[in-house]
Amino acid sequence: MTEFISIRDCAKHVDEEVKMHVWLTDKRSSGKIIFLQLRDGTAFFQGVVRKNDVSEEAFAAAKSLHQEASMIVTGTVHKDERSKFGFELQVSNLEVISNREGYPIGNKEHGIDFLLDHRHLWLRSRRPFAIMQIRNTLFKATVDFFEKEGFVKFDAPIFMHSAPEGTTELFHTEYFDHDAYLSQSGQLYGEVGAEAFGKIFTFGPTFRAEPSKTRRHLTEFWMMEPEMAWMHQDESLDLQERFLAYITKQVLDKNQYELSLLGRDPEKLRPTTEGNFVRLDYGEAVKMLQEDGRDFKWGDDFGAPDEAFISEQFDRPFFIVNYPTSIKPFYMKKNPENPKTYLCADVLAPEGYGEIMGGSERESDYDILKQQIEEAGLTMSDYDWYLDLRRYGSVPHSGFGMGFERVIAWICKLDHVREAIPFPRMMNRLEP
Numbered sequence: 001m002t003e004f005i006s007i008r009d010c011a012k013h014v015d016e017e018v019k020m021h022v023w024l025t026d027k028r029s030s031g032k033i034i035f036l037q038l039r040d041g042t043a044f045f046q047g048v049v050r051k052n053d054v055s056e057e058a059f060a061a062a063k064s065l066h067q068e069a070s071m072i073v074t075g076t077v078h079k080d081e082r083s084k085f086g087f088e089l090q091v092s093n094l095e096v097i098s099n100r101e102g103y104p105i106g107n108k109e110h111g112i113d114f115l116l117d118h119r120h121l122w123l124r125s126r127r128p129f130a131i132m133q134i135r136n137t138l139f140k141a142t143v144d145f146f147e148k149e150g151f152v153k154f155d156a157p158i159f160m161h162s163a164p165e166g167t168t169e170l171f172h173t174e175y176f177d178h179d180a181y182l183s184q185s186g187q188l189y190g191e192v193g194a195e196a197f198g199k200i201f202t203f204g205p206t207f208r209a210e211p212s213k214t215r216r217h218l219t220e221f222w223m224m225e226p227e228m229a230w231m232h233q234d235e236s237l238d239l240q241e242r243f244l245a246y247i248t249k250q251v252l253d254k255n256q257y258e259l260s261l262l263g264r265d266p267e268k269l270r271p272t273t274e275g276n277f278v279r280l281d282y283g284e285a286v287k288m289l290q291e292d293g294r295d296f297k298w299g300d301d302f303g304a305p306d307e308a309f310i311s312e313q314f315d316r317p318f319f320i321v322n323y324p325t326s327i328k329p330f331y332m333k334k335n336p337e338n339p340k341t342y343l344c345a346d347v348l349a350p351e352g353y354g355e356i357m358g359g360s361e362r363e364s365d366y367d368i369l370k371q372q373i374e375e376a377g378l379t380m381s382d383y384d385w386y387l388d389l390r391r392y393g394s395v396p397h398s399g400f401g402m403g404f405e406r407v408i409a410w411i412c413k414l415d416h417v418r419e420a421i422p423f424p425r426m427m428n429r430l431e432p
């Protein structure tokens, strides 16, 4: 019996007869020959139907196919040097499963709003396909990396009783007869995990009521947050560097085809796999902006254009370390060499992408942390359980958070993070 294979496995079946479950993305015919552009979720390639090689019914069926028709095709795999994919199928038979006219996404240019309104269908196209395959590689690479490093995957809750990093940007919801919020970060729960399991990472959706319409903000995005007991900030930076080098290498190893569909030059990602990320002091970054003639003072927070300017000067991700305490959250540990700054770092991606990760060493002293909660004007009783982590068996610990869509946007060189997630949620978009 002829074996069913996926398009991605063509290389293992050259000159063999195979069957495939496919959809039609496009069709072109010239008399006695019909070219079918096919996809099956693993890749895109061409099926060729020659009038002389198939039954009359099969040829008629091929001729009548509409875009996104689903079918089972039988044929022989051939090498095809001219195509990006490298193989094509000489079709010997096809069985049509569904074939309806009127698929709304054609091969002409569509506006982004039209495409996002049809996201449930648009995801079948080449570009979203390539991005989601790379997203999948990055997800698996992340899990593999932390597994190898001895971390435990630890899940933080999404319903929150209080607002760990302040109430701005929080989604409020009703929770029976209480108020609740959707999680903006799993970090404080990650710290619980670190004291229970040593090294953990959380990975799940987080929510921020960002009223901004920028290229870098979603209201629902995925964050991966490692937290490491007994680890100081410098070692955390080493870990972050190894992590980004590893996941980027995985994309280069596994997704050359997808990068080529996106027109993304893989060589731009190569330096990242070498590590050696610059650790730029916040003060030096301020100087870079001032030397460029920008109106920026020590203590200001970087805006997107500032980050873009700095990040264009690098060929791989880099750290900006030791930000002023006034622009970072209360749980960070003060820098003993300059208590106006924290032992913290953001990672900025090159090519103008800006911040993709942020983290710090955490304050592990009960009294200092309590004071920092007070100074931040937060409600002490909300943090009673969190303070228990400092009451009992407190240890130095560090962690960071990766914005998954931000990393994908940089790796794939997207203009906007909305393309990095299957169903983007933004201020003006909640459907489909």
Ligand code: 4AD
Pocket: 184, 185, 186, 187, 208, 210, 216, 217, 218, 219, 221, 223, 225, 226, 355, 356, 357, 358, 359, 360, 399, 400, 401, 402, 403, 404, 405, 406, 417
């Ligand atoms: O810098 P943030 O706010 O840091 C935290 O939430 C810490 N609790 C992380 C930690 O130390 N465990 O967010 C972390 C990352 C940012 O660097 C950015 O990449 C991403 O999350 N991010 C967003 N991504 C998409 N849309 C948004 N609205 C985002 N806000 C933050």
Ligand code: MG
Pocket: 346, 355, 357, 358
């Ligand atoms: Mg940040």
